[in-house]
Amino acid sequence: EDQVTQSPEALRLQEGESSSLNCSYTVSGLRGLFWYRQDPGKGPEFLFTLYSAGEEKEKERLKATLTKKESFLHITAPKPEDSATYLCAVQADGFNKFYFGSGTKLNVKP
Amino acid sequence: DAGVTQSPTHLIKTRGQQVTLRCSPKSGHDTVSWYQQALGQGPQFIFQYYEEEERQRGNFPDRFSGHQFPNYSSELNVNALLLGDSALYLCASSLGLGQGSGYTFGSGTRLTVV
Numbered sequence: 001e002d003q004v005t006q007s008p009e010a011l012r013l014q015e016g017e018s019s020s021l022n023c024s025y026t027v028s029g030l031r032g033l034f035w036y037r038q039d040p041g042k043g044p045e046f047l048f049t050l051y052s053a054g055e056e057k058e059k060e061r062l063k064a065t066l067t068k069k070e071s072f073l074h075i076t077a078p079k080p081e082d083s084a085t086y087l088c089a090v091q092a093d094g095f096n097k098f099y100f101g102s103g104t105k106l107n108v109k110p
Numbered sequence: 111d112a113g114v115t116q117s118p119t120h121l122i123k124t125r126g127q128q129v130t131l132r133c134s135p136k137s138g139h140d141t142v143s144w145y146q147q148a149l150g151q152g153p154q155f156i157f158q159y160y161e162e163e164e165r166q167r168g169n170f171p172d173r174f175s176g177h178q179f180p181n182y183s184s185e186l187n188v189n190a191l192l193l194g195d196s197a198l199y200l201c202a203s204s205l206g207l208g209q210g211s212g213y214t215f216g217s218g219t220r221l222t223v224v
Contacts, residue, residue, distance in 0.1 A: 004152075036215075043114070043200050043215030044153070087152055097143065097166055098213075100152030 006101035013108050016077045021104045023088030024070040031091040033071050038085045078108045114203050114216035122222045131186040135203030136214045142184040145200040191223045
């Protein structure tokens with residue numbers, strides 16, 4: 001069965017303290033892996049799409065990487081405004097729906 | 111350029127009642143997908159509409175039904191509401207049945223069943 005697991009569930013960082021979020025997946029034929037940011041009471045906001053192992057994408061303080069079994073979202077020198085829940089989703093080949101993980105709730109303290 | 115618009119933003123219903131949620135897709139998009147997000151969980155796929163037809167469906171009972179109109183807007187209907195149906199309902203639009211980077215989510219409708 002297709003599954004997406006994110007860890008940790010919650011992460012508290014001091015401003016400037018770099019860290020990584022993990023997304024491991026099992027899916028038959030990965031069509032794409034997606035990272036979203038979700039603020040409280042809002043819908044997910046698209047961050048990155050990764051399609052093949054070895055691919056990397058960067059945006060400001062965020063960098064996403066992909067292997068055959070997992071993806072990492074690296075956060076470099078985070079700021080309080082990076083506080084949010086980060087969701088990982090995979091799209092399986094032949095399907096147009098996403099399988100979402102439960103998310104990592106990131107809290108960055110000033 | 112308006113994004114995805116959902117209405118209402120909040121709704122309180124009594125167990126056993128029926129509810130209709132509405133979604134207007136982003137301008138230029140023609141596909142609408144609906145997701146249910148329970149508190150502290152990731153969104154779960156309900157179904158997807160394209161060309162006014164349901165194209166894919168997740169593991170949700172027949173109490174959940176939908177519709178897409180010629181202007182691409184969509185409705186999600188839930189009958190015989192249960193307490194467990196309380197959640198944030200998200201609508202996502204895209205162009206065609208393409209890849210996920212083109213998905214735009216609305217801010218959701220918070221449904222509370224009492």
